[in-house]
Amino acid sequence: MLPARSPLDLAELRTIVQRSTRALPFTPAQTGLAAIDEALGGGLPRRRLTELVGKRSAGRTSFLLAVLAAATQRGEAVALVDVAGMLDVRSAAAAGLVLERLLWVCPRNLGPGPEDTPPGRQREGEWLRRGLRAAELILAAGGFGLVALDTGEGLPRVADATWLRLARGAERSAPPGAVLLVASASRAAGSFAAVGLELERGRVLYSRSHASLGPDAGEACGERRPEGLSGSMRVNGAPMDVERMPRLAAGAGARSREAPPPLVRGRAVSLKVARSKLGTPPGTVPVTWRLR
């Protein structure tokens, strides 16, 4: 039989529950790449803002899609605020992303119209402003395991208050807590990011598949080999490894849709844990992104 009055009053009980809830550990969100998870101490921290910085072709999009794919494969609902409209849906599917679980928000007008012109600086700023607001709304809705914000190429100045609101939004997300991942070409969130990741370009991997296509492969797939290139070279400081260079036959092959895979087969990059407020030690993880 229940007592008529509990010895604990409601306020005390609420305090106990809140204290115990705060003490609950939040399982990090695994990225799907074991080496990176190891370096991050289990994965991306939940209820925190993580910043991912990388130049063009440094693997920023590949990393973003990999993290999203891992979350959707765990059964989580995820959101991608794509300020630039960069999402390639075939790449996303190839990365293993369960598209039904992805809420894609594209502040950029994708349809035909006056906005579908080469963007100006002001318009990019407006798109980014909308994207930041959209990320806030999604975090406030709750239930998303990962909210990714891709700020696009150029990053107009964003007020600190905006990053603060986003970080607070992530902190307040309901259990199991949302990962807020901001991907940009340069540092943006500054000290509001709990973890800062930086991607650096490595060598480019080329296909060997032309030899297997037979003697006419060269007719089908042209390839230009720069003069004086032999084995490997450095481009803009990044080493490039040319594994095989068939003879030049550009323009000869007008292939159908069943074209051979592109010559670019992948790229090696290094992911660096540049800074962390969570005690994660700095480190660098080599990762290879391959075309599938």
Next chain:
Amino acid sequence: MRIACVAVPELELQALVRADPELAGRPLAVVDGRAGRRTQEVTELMMATVGAPVAVARAGGGGGGVATVTSVGGRAAVPVVARAAAPGLVTRVRAVSEAAYAAGVRAGLTVAQARAIWPSLEVRPADAVQIAAARAALGDVGLSFAPKVEVEGAEAFLEIGDLGRLFQSEREIALGLAARARAVGLSARVGIAASKGLARLAAWAGDVEDGRPRGESLRVVAPGQEAAFVADLPVALLRPSPAVHEALERWGIRRCRDLGALPIKEVALRLGNEGERLHRLARGQSDEPLRAQPPEATIEEGVSLDFAIYELESLAFVLRGLLDRLLERLQGRSLACAALTLRLQIEHRGHDVREVPLAAPTRETATLLELVRLHVARRPPEAGIVGVTLVAHPARVRGSQLDLFCPAGPAPDRLAQTVARLEALVGEGAVGAPRPVDTYRDEAIAIAPYRPPAPSPLPPSGGETARGREREGVAATDVARQPLARGPEEGCLALRRFRPALEVEVLMDGGRVPRALSGSDLSAQVVVAAGPYRVRGEWWAAGGFARDYWDVHASDGTLYRMFCDPAGRWFVEGYYD
């Protein structure tokens, strides 16, 4: 069989008060709808030119006429009484509130007479939409207790014989029905008896002043007490036709006891079938069947506005009241709103009908209001709104069992609200679940409504790292016993698109291979070029295309994917990132 009757006195008046609760307790008179509007227009016209004869051309009806101000009331701001010269302008009061009744205003008076009694009397036209909604709400009161309900005028009848297991007594049922009616904004009288006719008598009997029922009442006629209950009731309560009522008056029959004492054959001979029916009822016998009606597929609440609304905030105010009433009715029947239709009556332009999609059935006013508000804000009506109707498509609320081993997704109602806000922010068609399109154009993307499937069970924790487990509180020794599975060290290289593709100038090497490219956002030499790979599609249609694709490694370290169209224009589609 036990039948309950829920009767709503002055339904037209209560429908008005239900839609505008501020009218409760005020002196109020309901007049005919169209005539009421004419009266209002005439009154406004009078107030503009007090004391002068006014040509009532815009009033219409009765071929126009001349109305004269007969009393002013001291100031022009006080409503004046208009005496209409044309017959079409004479409107009569159909129902009055308690306060107006106490002041002496009676049904049947003209508006002028009523206002002469009480100058500040509120005169409102009867609104057919509100009356229909009030009547439907009355049916919902019955349906919240029993599946077999008949709504007849201002009365609802329901069979309550099976409710004995849920309620201790029939009085409790009556109390519950009255409370339910109050919840939907109606003040009801409840009667319970062995038949439909007797239940009606029980509902209307008692608490009557000058033949006008006063407020709520509850009356249960116990089995076997029907004749005794009916005996003292006035014959008028049996609702005889005017001719029969006059005949009974002439005979000196005032009470049911007197009518029941007459020989039935003689009554039937003189008053026909109606007389026979009244005689049986006066003896506590009624075999009137309950004609149960199927519940309506949709639930409607509406309001006609006196003045056009042009602003969203004003509309939101109206919508909130409608939604409150709508959801209260749904809650009474344990239903939720699965879809919502908004019908706006537009000034001079007919109707604007909009479907408001909902992710899941909900009964939250704030959620629905926000969704409707955003929907209207996205595409405002072209003219003022003079009428609003909300139609809810009900559905059963199905509770979902959360799984301890599955991540909980976003709550459907909050998700729908968030998606609507996002669409308002970034535009329609830019929010949803992306999916590939069956076309050769790789850049094509389709957006489907975002409805994430139910979470699937979490995979076994084989991919977890030692540190991650430590965070979860798993002992290091336990981790050491289990093999640490490693995930793939490689990921999938993704293409990052430019939308739209960037047009660039390309310098060709001997006219065959790209050597350098230059555009608004990039300028680089080509280190390695691979291609072309021709992609053709839709050649059978006017919008057919053909592209020669190249993958180039530019000197800035970026791996671009570019193509050349048949016109010789070059575009950078994106880069591998």
